[in-house]
Amino acid sequence: MRRLPTLALATMLAMGTSPAFAYKIFVSNEKGNDITVLDSENFEVVDTFDVGQRPRGIAVSPDGESLYVCTSDDDIIKEFSTDTYEFIRTLPSGPDPELLVVAPNGDRLYAANEDDNLVTVIDLETGGRLAEIPVGVEPEGMGISPDGQMIVNTSETTNMAHFIDRDSQQIVANVLVDSRPRFAQYKKDGTEVWVSAEIGGTVSVINAETKEIKQKITFEIPGIRSEAIQPVGVRITQDDSKAYVALGPANRVAVIDANTYEVLDYLLVGQRVWQLAFSPDGEYLFTTNGISNDISIVDVSEDEVIKSVQVGQQPWGVAVTPE
Amino acid sequence: MLVLKSAGRALGMLAFGLALSTSLQAPASAQQSTDTAAATSQESQVQTVKIGFLRTYERTLALSVLDIPPEDIGLAGANVAINDNNTTGSFMGQKFTLDTVTLAPGDDVEAPARKMLADGVHYIVTDLSPEDTVVVADLADAEGALVFNAGATDDRLRNDDCRANMLHTAPSRAMLTDGLAQYLMWKQWREWALIAGQHEDDQLFAEALKRSAKKFGAQIVAEKTFEDRGGARATDSGQALVQRQIPVFLQDLPEHDVVVVADENEVFGTYVPWRTWVPRPVAGTAGLVPGSWHPASEQWGGAQIQNRFEDASGRRMESKDMQVWTAIRVIGEAASRTQSTDPEQIDAFIKGEDFAVAAFKGQRLTFRDWNWQLRQPVLLGTENSVVTASPQEGFLHQVSELDTLGYDRPESTCSFEE
Numbered sequence: 001m002r003r004l005p006t007l008a009l010a011t012m013l014a015m016g017t018s019p020a021f022a023y024k025i026f027v028s029n030e031k032g033n034d035i036t037v038l039d040s041e042n043f044e045v046v047d048t049f050d051v052g053q054r055p056r057g058i059a060v061s062p063d064g065e066s067l068y069v070c071t072s073d074d075d076i077i078k079e080f081s082t083d084t085y086e087f088i089r090t091l092p093s094g095p096d097p098e099l100l101v102v103a104p105n106g107d108r109l110y111a112a113n114e115d116d117n118l119v120t121v122i123d124l125e126t127g128g129r130l131a132e133i134p135v136g137v138e139p140e141g142m143g144i145s146p147d148g149q150m151i152v153n154t155s156e157t158t159n160m161a162h163f164i165d166r167d168s169q170q171i172v173a174n175v176l177v178d179s180r181p182r183f184a185q186y187k188k189d190g191t192e193v194w195v196s197a198e199i200g201g202t203v204s205v206i207n208a209e210t211k212e213i214k215q216k217i218t219f220e221i222p223g224i225r226s227e228a229i230q231p232v233g234v235r236i237t238q239d240d241s242k243a244y245v246a247l248g249p250a251n252r253v254a255v256i257d258a259n260t261y262e263v264l265d266y267l268l269v270g271q272r273v274w275q276l277a278f279s280p281d282g283e284y285l286f287t288t289n290g291i292s293n294d295i296s297i298v299d300v301s302e303d304e305v306i307k308s309v310q311v312g313q314q315p316w317g318v319a320v321t322p323e
Numbered sequence: 324m325l326v327l328k329s330a331g332r333a334l335g336m337l338a339f340g341l342a343l344s345t346s347l348q349a350p351a352s353a354q355q356s357t358d359t360a361a362a363t364s365q366e367s368q369v370q371t372v373k374i375g376f377l378r379t380y381e382r383t384l385a386l387s388v389l390d391i392p393p394e395d396i397g398l399a400g401a402n403v404a405i406n407d408n409n410t411t412g413s414f415m416g417q418k419f420t421l422d423t424v425t426l427a428p429g430d431d432v433e434a435p436a437r438k439m440l441a442d443g444v445h446y447i448v449t450d451l452s453p454e455d456t457v458v459v460a461d462l463a464d465a466e467g468a469l470v471f472n473a474g475a476t477d478d479r480l481r482n483d484d485c486r487a488n489m490l491h492t493a494p495s496r497a498m499l500t501d502g503l504a505q506y507l508m509w510k511q512w513r514e515w516a517l518i519a520g521q522h523e524d525d526q527l528f529a530e531a532l533k534r535s536a537k538k539f540g541a542q543i544v545a546e547k548t549f550e551d552r553g554g555a556r557a558t559d560s561g562q563a564l565v566q567r568q569i570p571v572f573l574q575d576l577p578e579h580d581v582v583v584v585a586d587e588n589e590v591f592g593t594y595v596p597w598r599t600w601v602p603r604p605v606a607g608t609a610g611l612v613p614g615s616w617h618p619a620s621e622q623w624g625g626a627q628i629q630n631r632f633e634d635a636s637g638r639r640m641e642s643k644d645m646q647v648w649t650a651i652r653v654i655g656e657a658a659s660r661t662q663s664t665d666p667e668q669i670d671a672f673i674k675g676e677d678f679a680v681a682a683f684k685g686q687r688l689t690f691r692d693w694n695w696q697l698r699q700p701v702l703l704g705t706e707n708s709v710v711t712a713s714p715q716e717g718f719l720h721q722v723s724e725l726d727t728l729g730y731d732r733p734e735s736t737c738s739f740e741e
Binding site: 095096114115117136137138155156157158159160162171174176179180198199200201225227228230249 | 407410411414624626627630631634652656659660662679680681685686687723724
């Protein structure tokens with residue numbers, strides 16, 4: 001269990017050193033009902049394909065072959081080939097799936113069903129439903145520990161992070177966080193879970209072992225009223241040194257020192273920045289900007305926005321193939 | 324099918340409640356390390372918060388049958404809120420009960436209010452006339468209890484007739500008309516022709532419109548009163564008659580950008596759009612209507628509350644449902660934040676600086692400490708869609724842009740000391 005993250009890290013480092021390797025960036029367009037595909041060479045749009053009604057949460061399988069898309073208004077999760085964009089199969093998500101997370105070993109998928117107060121566990125081998133776990137009102141964010149043993153779901157109206165054990169499929173802890181928790185992100189070393197609260201305007205850093213909130217990160221941007229600072233997507237660098245938090249209608253991404261929890265910078269991106277994803281080598285961060293219909297590309301070492309690319313209508317989620 | 328499903332869920336929740344009781348310590352110690360006694364007692368037993376809902380309902384006629392309030396207006400919001408509170412409560416060892424009393428308008432409100440208070444209800448949510456709301460608040464005050472006004476929009480309840488134990492989740496008329504006025508000004512529709520009904524509520528709405536016009540720089544170029552001559556709301560040849568009468572009634576208005584209507588009693592307002600003498604948009608209680616919510620609102624996560632509301636009640640969520648839902652959620656939110664069912668702790672938290680609640684309006688909602696009005700955006704909608712939400716861009720405020728809606732602190736005539 002312990003070995004897995006180290007192994008993953010080693011692979012990442014190995015990949016980072018190889019000079020030119022290509023990957024794909026997938027962006028779900030909530031209003032456009034399609035997925036925009038960008039290449040890694042020039043960050044140009046190379047393809048767009050239809051996926052169904054209101055695509056939001058998306059994820060790529062660890063082997064890089066499948067793209068999972070929550071088509072919220074179709075009440076299903078769809079699987080597509082990341083190579084040909086062909087539709088492969090439908091997964092039984094339950095109504096209105098919004099966010100999902102795939103187990104690090106690729107055997108299971110966990111989805112939040114906002115309408116039913118459930119987390120659905122799907123066996124990716126058979127495509128069948130393994131379990132439905134009742135959680136708080138309006139489950140949304142889904143995080144998973146690097147070893148795949150703990151799943152964290154956030155419930156937006158109950159305002160909790162629910163820790164679910166993979167084996168027993170039971171909740172083992174509930175941590176009260178601030179209003180409308182949207183996203184849960186583990187550190188790569190598995191010691192902390194970062195949970196954003198959209199309406200509360202904070203990020204809670206939870207000790208993964210004791211389940212205690214060890215730090216609450218707040219944001220302040222001159223000239224922006226505090227109600228408009230709404231943390232949503234959270235990503236932490238491979239080496240756990242820096243964290244990035246999308247601040248929604250504040251149109252900025254916060255850069256945070258992941259050791260001291262100090263906010264280092266606010267990067268101006270597009271309008272209503274929602275979700276984030278790193279490139280596999282960790283060099284770039286991609287942000288979806290729902291109202292300006294584009295993605296911003298951040299150079300992670302410099303913390304600078306280097307480019308923005310128009311995608312489809314109301315970009316929501318972003319996922320990147322591992323290679 | 325439905326029964327089975329919910330029974331299964333309830334069982335599941337029960338199982339969780341048991342499984343979770345030990346892990347609950349984590350948040351308890353994180354949030355409130357001093358109060359270990361409360362945390363341990365939570366583990367052993369479920370604690371209950373009793374909420375009362377006192378409302379009047381009478382099937383009233385409207386000009387359109389589509390506008391007749393459903394019998395469970397407000398109540399359906401209460402039921403969804405209690406369920407939401409109890410789902411959260413199942414993780415906290417807290418239970419919320421709802422005791423609803425429905426009266427006919429004019430019935431005595433004192434006896435049922437007294438009974439609720441005697442039964443140990445500390446929170447009474449009301450959907451009553453302004454007079455009865457104050458009566459209940461004063462009875463509650465004698466017992467140290469709180470009232471959440473989720474029905475009456477009267478500004479006087481936020482000003483001269485305010486009470487220290489009366490909180491408002493319903494927006495006031497001034498908030499509604501300010502929200503509308505901001506949008507009309509944003510559109511640069513500055514010249515308004517005001518048509519008001521003759522009933523007291525209509526006149527109060529008209530007063531609010533006039534105040535908003537002055538506040539934001541619009542001009543009321545003409546005012547007319549539409550008399551209520553009684554008679555049936557709908558008759559067989561009604562349409563033809565209305566088609567001829569309304570334009571003639573509006574024929575003598577001077578040049579104007581928009582017709583604003585104040586007809587809470589549904590005597591003529593619905594007839595105004597599409598029947599004006601000159602082609603002009605209509606807003607107010609008809610046409611573009613301000614409200615705390617809209618059955619079509621799906622933004623800011625609203626789709627989720629709409630879906631579970633529709634599953635539970637078989638219809639879409641109306642403003643009054645949202646106002647009652649919010650009142651009960653405020654209590655639930657405070658109970659989970661304080662990890663307590665002790666009214667003293669809950670009340671102090673609700674009235675404290677750190678209180679905020681999420682209600683699908685894109686930002687946190689807080690209470691104004693000068694009159695206990697909940698700050699909230701105002702949605703402007705037509706019969707079938709949301710057009711916009713106020714405050715509009717550019718209407719700035721030194722404290723909160725939401726305070727551009729309604730009576731701000733310096734204008735308030737509310738005084739809690741007496």
